[in-house]
Amino acid sequence: MTIATQNSAPRRRFGGGFKLKLFAYALVAPVVLLILGLVAYPFLFAIWVSFTDMVIGSTGNFIGFKNFEYLAGTATFWAAIRNTITIVLVSDVLKLLIGLGLALLVHQNLPGRGIFRSFLMLPWAMPAFVAFLTWRVLYQPIGGGINLILNQTGLYAGTVDWLGTRNTAMASVIIASVWRGFPFWFISILAALQSVPKELYEAAIVDGANTWQRFWNVTIPSILPVIIVTTLLSSIWTANGFEHVWLLTAGGPSDATMVFPVLAFFGMQTQRIGEAAAVSVYMLPVLAILVIFATSLMMRREE
Amino acid sequence: MTKSSDTQKPTGWSRRRVLKTAASGLALAAASSFPMPAIAQGKKLTYWGGLIFSDDANKLLTDTINAWGAANGVATEVVMINQNETTQKVSAAVSSNTMPDALDMGLGLARLLARQSQFSDVGDLYKKIGDAQGGWFSGPDTATDLTADGGIARVGIPFGVNGNLLLRRKDLLEPAGFTEAPKTWDELVTQAEAINKAPVSGLGLALSNVGDANLQVAVLQSFGGRIADDAGKKVTIDSPETRLWLTWLKNAWDKGLFSPGNTTWDGAGDNQAYLSGQAGFIANTGSVGIAARKDDPELFEASAFSPLPGGPKGIISPIDVQVRAITKASPVQDEAKALLEHLSSPEYMNAYFNVAIYGPVLANQEKLQAFDGTNTILVGLLGLAKNGTAPAYPDVNNAAFADLGSNFLIPKLAQRVVVDGWDFDKAIAEAQTQGQAIYDKY
Numbered sequence: 001m002t003i004a005t006q007n008s009a010p011r012r013r014f015g016g017g018f019k020l021k022l023f024a025y026a027l028v029a030p031v032v033l034l035i036l037g038l039v040a041y042p043f044l045f046a047i048w049v050s051f052t053d054m055v056i057g058s059t060g061n062f063i064g065f066k067n068f069e070y071l072a073g074t075a076t077f078w079a080a081i082r083n084t085i086t087i088v089l090v091s092d093v094l095k096l097l098i099g100l101g102l103a104l105l106v107h108q109n110l111p112g113r114g115i116f117r118s119f120l121m122l123p124w125a126m127p128a129f130v131a132f133l134t135w136r137v138l139y140q141p142i143g144g145g146i147n148l149i150l151n152q153t154g155l156y157a158g159t160v161d162w163l164g165t166r167n168t169a170m171a172s173v174i175i176a177s178v179w180r181g182f183p184f185w186f187i188s189i190l191a192a193l194q195s196v197p198k199e200l201y202e203a204a205i206v207d208g209a210n211t212w213q214r215f216w217n218v219t220i221p222s223i224l225p226v227i228i229v230t231t232l233l234s235s236i237w238t239a240n241g242f243e244h245v246w247l248l249t250a251g252g253p254s255d256a257t258m259v260f261p262v263l264a265f266f267g268m269q270t271q272r273i274g275e276a277a278a279v280s281v282y283m284l285p286v287l288a289i290l291v292i293f294a295t296s297l298m299m300r301r302e303e
Numbered sequence: 304m305t306k307s308s309d310t311q312k313p314t315g316w317s318r319r320r321v322l323k324t325a326a327s328g329l330a331l332a333a334a335s336s337f338p339m340p341a342i343a344q345g346k347k348l349t350y351w352g353g354l355i356f357s358d359d360a361n362k363l364l365t366d367t368i369n370a371w372g373a374a375n376g377v378a379t380e381v382v383m384i385n386q387n388e389t390t391q392k393v394s395a396a397v398s399s400n401t402m403p404d405a406l407d408m409g410l411g412l413a414r415l416l417a418r419q420s421q422f423s424d425v426g427d428l429y430k431k432i433g434d435a436q437g438g439w440f441s442g443p444d445t446a447t448d449l450t451a452d453g454g455i456a457r458v459g460i461p462f463g464v465n466g467n468l469l470l471r472r473k474d475l476l477e478p479a480g481f482t483e484a485p486k487t488w489d490e491l492v493t494q495a496e497a498i499n500k501a502p503v504s505g506l507g508l509a510l511s512n513v514g515d516a517n518l519q520v521a522v523l524q525s526f527g528g529r530i531a532d533d534a535g536k537k538v539t540i541d542s543p544e545t546r547l548w549l550t551w552l553k554n555a556w557d558k559g560l561f562s563p564g565n566t567t568w569d570g571a572g573d574n575q576a577y578l579s580g581q582a583g584f585i586a587n588t589g590s591v592g593i594a595a596r597k598d599d600p601e602l603f604e605a606s607a608f609s610p611l612p613g614g615p616k617g618i619i620s621p622i623d624v625q626v627r628a629i630t631k632a633s634p635v636q637d638e639a640k641a642l643l644e645h646l647s648s649p650e651y652m653n654a655y656f657n658v659a660i661y662g663p664v665l666a667n668q669e670k671l672q673a674f675d676g677t678n679t680i681l682v683g684l685l686g687l688a689k690n691g692t693a694p695a696y697p698d699v700n701n702a703a704f705a706d707l708g709s710n711f712l713i714p715k716l717a718q719r720v721v722v723d724g725w726d727f728d729k730a731i732a733e734a735q736t737q738g739q740a741i742y743d744k745y
Contacts, residue, residue: 056394056412058419073740075733076715141563142502142581159501161563166722169567250512253566254718266512270709271390271415272744 047284050277060274067278077279079255080263084283087174087245087259088238092231094178099185099230104219106186107193117190124183132247135176139163139248163249166256173257177244181237185230192226193219225297232294236287347378348635348642351393351406353386353625356590359658364646371645377638397421404633405642410446410624410694411705413459417449418702422458423629428640429457432647437666440464440688443624446700459626460643462652463661464688466622467518467586467611468680474605475503475583484609488522488551491584491612495560498583505560507582509714510721511568516714518586518611521621523548523713524697525614530707531742535699538738540716541731547615549720549727556721566722578602586611589660592680608683610690622691625661656681662688703745712738 050067054060071077102120106113123131138145139162150156162172196219204214242261245251251258251266260283267276352364365381372379382403384392389408393416396402402421416422433439443461450456469484469491475498476482485491495505509515520530527544531537555561562576574591576582578599585591595603611620627646629639645651649671656663656673662684663669674685694700707713712734719730 056390056397056415056419070740070744074737143579159563161566163567164564164722165566249567250569252512252718253722254715256722266710268391268394270706271394271412272706273394 046277047281049274050281052274053272054274054277056271056273063274067275068282071275071278071282076255076258076263077282080258080260080279083170083255083257084239084259086170087177087257088235090174091177091181091238092234094174095182095185095234096227096231098178098182099189100227102182102186103189103193106190120186121183123180124187126180128180128243129247131180132176132244135172135179136163136248139172164253166253169249169253169256173245173248176248177238177241180244181234184234188226188230189223192223196222229294229297232290232297236290236294239283239287239290346376346635346638347380348372348405348633348638349380349382349403350642351389351403352381352383353389353407353409354383355386355659357593357658357660360655360660363655363658367646367651368642371642375638375641377635377642400632402630402632404635405627405629405639407462407625407627408459410459410626413447413626413628414449415702415705416628417454417458420454421631422455423631423633423636423639424455424457425460425629425640425643426455426457428644429460432460432644433665436647436649436668440664440666442622442688442691442693443664446622446624446693447626459628460647461624461626461664462647463625463656463659464622464664464684464691465588465625465661466620466687466691467521468589468608468683468687469611470577470585470587470591471607471609472498472503472583472605473607484607485612488525488612488614492551492555492558492560495555495583496558499558499560502581503583504562504576504581505583506555507562507573507576507585508565509568509573510561510566510717511572512711512714513568513570513572514708515568515570515573515586516711516717517708519548519552519717520708520713521611521619522552522614525612525616525619526551527614527616530695530698530704530713530738533699535701535703536742538735538742540712540738541735544616545731546727549717549730551614552717553720561721566718589680589684593660596680608679610683610686618690618692619696620687620691621694621696622662622687623694624664660684662686664688701745703742706744707738707741710737710741712741 049060051062051064052060053063053066106117106120110116141147141159141161141164144162146162147156147160150160160168162168200218200222201214204218209217239259240261241259242265245257245259245262246265249257251262260279264276264279267273267279270276350368352361352368354361361383365383368379368381371377386409390412393402393406393408393412397416397419413422429439433444438444439461443464447459447461448456449458471484471494473482476494479494479497481494481497485494491506497505499505508518510519523545524530526548528542528548529539529544532539562573562582565572565576568576573582573585573587574594577585577587577591578594580602589608592603592606592608595606611618613619627643629636629643633639647665649667652663652668653671653673655661656668656671657678660680662681663671663674668674669685669689674681676682695704698704716730716734719725719733720727723730725733
């Protein structure tokens with residue numbers, strides 16, 4: 001009886017629903033605090049810093065938009081905009097074509113396709129540092145693998161400075177970047193292809209659709225949401241990518257391959273943290289739109 | 304039955320217990336983040352050493368500090384930091400109040416941090432060491448005097464001079480009739496042209512967005528060009544002398560004397576070009592010589608070191624000085640000063656010079672065994688210490704000049720001409736505008 005009385009006695013002034021909510025909030029509080037501390041604070045702090053003249057060792061003073069004005073007045077900044085857009089657009093198109101082509105190939109019932117599939121994932125699995133340094137060696141004008149092949153096959157007898165001339169530097173960076181990035185497209189599109197119901201193809205065949213019509217009217221619409229999400233994610237990663245440019249050209253020759261992340265790194269080297277932060281903040285609106293778009297698409301797909 | 308209520312008490316994790324534990328954890332975490340009084344931590348000294356190309360030198364520094372700590376009852380922690388990352392590490396440490404008690408660094412960073420009052424005054428120790436060892440060489444003495452910056456005059460104890468020496472392949476040059484080092488930049492081109500035959504390129508000089516390429520600032524200055532006026536305010540890149548330098552550069556470029564790939568080299572580009580036998584001349588601090596001596600003695604024997612060539616206005620061969628400083632917030636000031644004095648002792652420095660790539664800073668160090676003439680790299684560095692020009696000279700060594708260098712403005716001007724094919728006027732106009740924008744920030 002005592003037990004029953006004790007258990008039934010009202011010990012709280014608030015209802016059970018409120019308690020449950022409080023408990024739920026308490027449970028998520030550590031994660032929220034972590035996110036605030038590790039994501040929100042650095043993010044907001046970086047925005048604040050971009051409006052200051054902070055250098056190493058000083059807290060800096062608020063200077064309004066001066067960092068942004070200064071950057072906008074430099075030729076390198078505009079080169080970084082052009083180059084970032086070029087790398088993102090061209091890389092995405094090439095990765096899409098290669099990823100889609102290989103996914104369609106591996107989707108066929110070919111012998112040894114499991115091994116082939118794993119083999120295609122190697123560039124993605126390789127650490128970026130190793131991958132791009134290897135490409136740098138391949139691009140070396142003297143003793144580099146590509147020039148050796150060209151010379152020994154008799155295709156070209158001279159020496160091409162792949163990374164050192166404006167005409168070839170950007171293309172070289174894009175090729176290395178595509179090589180490392182296409183497996184993500186390949187695996188995403190392959191997964192999407194495998195989820196397309198066979199009934200759709202059977203119905204199309206019954207309707208007399210040829211291979212191209214089945215591809216264009218069944219396959220593409222079915223995998224389009226995946227392609228869009230992959231494009232957005234890949235664009236964000238490429239635009240934010242640092243190592244592919246830094247390890248290959250450091251933004252050169254001249255400003256031929258200068259991109260935003262490398263420009264921000266140079267800002268850090270000048271010890272003017274405010275300016276470096278301003279470079280990153282310049283990228284923010286475009287990347288934020290891409291992130292929001294990608295997130296909403298992915299959530300819609302989950303629903 | 305009263306007892307029964309106890310037996311019914313939940314023994315697992317109740318909501319209340321979860322909350323209580325979480326709150327306790329947070330409180331504990333918050334409390335532990337407050338710094339403990341120094342006395343409670345014992346005497347501990349943390350030293351950040353700049354990691355250089357020589358493993359022996361890095362080990363010697365670490366062992367010496369630890370041995371000194373053991374002998375003096377001070378717990379020591381030596382953290383070796385890649386010199387290319389010192390700025391980033393120090394930046395984070397300053398922001399988070401986690402600076403070491405003492406550290407070594409280049410003069411540029413020391414100057415910047417001194418302006419933020421990060422370092423203690425070591426003027427007394429500077430004088431004591433100088434008096435005991437025949438005085439300081441004038442180059443390092445002038446370079447490390449920060450009086451003009453308006454703060455403390457001496458925030459660091461110099462321990463080594465470095466800068467560029469010209470390294471050449473005498474095994475190729477002598478058969479071509481060149482037994483002496485080039486005295487001028489024009490002579491350099493003449494000699495480079497004589498040995499410029501694939502796979503060897505005459506000039507292994509970087510023209511990329513990298514610190515090595517700032518050698519071109521010195522070349523520009525030796526042709527009479529200046530970055531800014533004597534007040535260090537108005538940029539003067541747009542001048543006939545700059546055109547003279549660009550003419551020299553373009554001429555050498557058009558002759559195909561520069562190593563292919565030099566417009567995108569990283570910091571090791573010239574090292575690799577020389578060590579792989581693909582460059583006839585490079586300008587280097589001596590690290591290549593050390594690497595060659597260790598890994599390719601034949602190449603080392605085939606190489607010779609000399610001062611940088613000069614232009615119409617003479618030789619501009621800027622020195623950089625490495626200094627050791629004590630952070631102002633360190634609770635072990637006296638111990639740190641004692642350590643810095645110990646690290647300046649002739650015995651230690653002789654051993655260090657033998658394995659490192661620095662020239663001397665004190666007059667008596669010239670008499671050390673390390674500089675007896677048997678080591679050609681150290682002979683070159685001794686010459687640099689005695690005859691090198693002050694950082695930035697003839698320009699004013701201020702923050703704007705350093706910022707301009709960190710932005711590689713002069714290498715970029717060179718790239719505009721040789722990579723982008725811009726005419727001199729257009730390229731110089733851009734550099735002038737960008738340079739003035741940098742100077743206007745200060």
